[in-house]
Amino acid sequence: MTGPVLIAAFEGWNDACQAATNVIRHLVGRYESREVRHINCDGYYDYQVSRPMMCHAAGYANLIWPQTTFYDIALDDVRHIYAQIAPEPNYRWRQYCSESLAIAEELDVNQIITLGSMFSDCPHTRPLPLSVSDGACQCEGDREYNGPVGIPTVLDASAADQGFAHASMWVSIPQYLGSDECAAGTMRLLRALGERIGFSFDTGDLQAKADHWKAQASVLVRCNDQLGDYVSHLEREYDLKCKADDEASPGAPQAEQLVKEAEDFLRHIGD
Incomplete structure (x- = not known):
């Protein structure tokens, strides 16, 4: 545009x-x-x-x-x-x-x-x-x-x-x-x-500031076991969601296999 x-x-x-x-x-x-x-x-x-x-x-x-x-x-x-x-x-x-x-x-x-x-x-x-x-x-x-x-x-x-x-x-x-x-x-x-x-x-300097922000956050997490456990939980959830999104995206092998299996099932209903 x-x-x-x-x-x-x-x-x-x-x-x-x-x-x-x-x-x-x-x-x-x-x-x-x-x-x-x-x-x-x-x-x-x-x-x-x-x-x-x-x-x-x-x-x-x-x-x-x-x-x-x-x-x-x-x-x-x-x-x-x-x-x-x-x-x-x-x-x-x-x-x-x-x-x-x-x-x-x-x-x-x-x-x-x-x-x-x-x-x-x-x-x-x-x-x-x-x-x-x-x-x-x-x-x-x-x-x-x-x-x-x-x-x-x-x-x-x-x-x-x-x-x-x-x-x-x-x-x-x-x-x-x-x-x-x-x-x-x-x-x-x-x-x-x-x-x-x-x-x-x-x-400009945004990337350096972003790296500093991340480093400070990591220090904070390392100093607090309870917060560290919470962040680990968020990381697992984040990674699982990314994996699920990838598998569900159009053209993904897993998605294509699921579609094929569903089509085969429907074709054989009533055989």
Whole structure:
């Protein structure tokens, strides 16, 4: 697909260990970027939840209020993408999404990709689980989710209603490691995003940070026998699921053998 893409990520409930919003921070930091649009914070935020920040610079005190920022990110001389980053709004989600999509329309965006990260029961010693949905098609991850949703899902649904091409990407983060930043999760989303839009992103120091995150996690596990047993259990579950997925995939020898045996059985019924 040609034309600009809008990548959206939101701080808060949808952003375990900041893995999703750090994708946008990384892109803004690694490529030539400029702010092109904003959404005013008034009416969308509870300031006792998303508090303004005090910033001192050049001898002056400034209040920084929560807001939505849209960036134009130049990937090379001919290609650019847009990115939207904000704290998750507290109020008026429908109107917020309408305002976001109006800006996307102004920028001639033809595809919207929302990013998210969530805590899950998964081991840090394996590739972090990634779920990618494209409209009604669940491209990775084999379970449809039913339950509470955040603003990325609402924005994705609103984009579909307005005729935008759309997709969402979620990475799972080991819940036993707490809330420190997870560069491995950011790397997982960044690579999936690159595959989606057909571009190889500059990962900078993300791989080194991801390796450090994994090494720290391994030290923590080695120092706690109970946690070590739990992670070993998660590893076995992860490996068994991968094996089952491989065996059930179309064209796998085991799957073909099962189909053949079923067909033979059905042919001989009543003989």
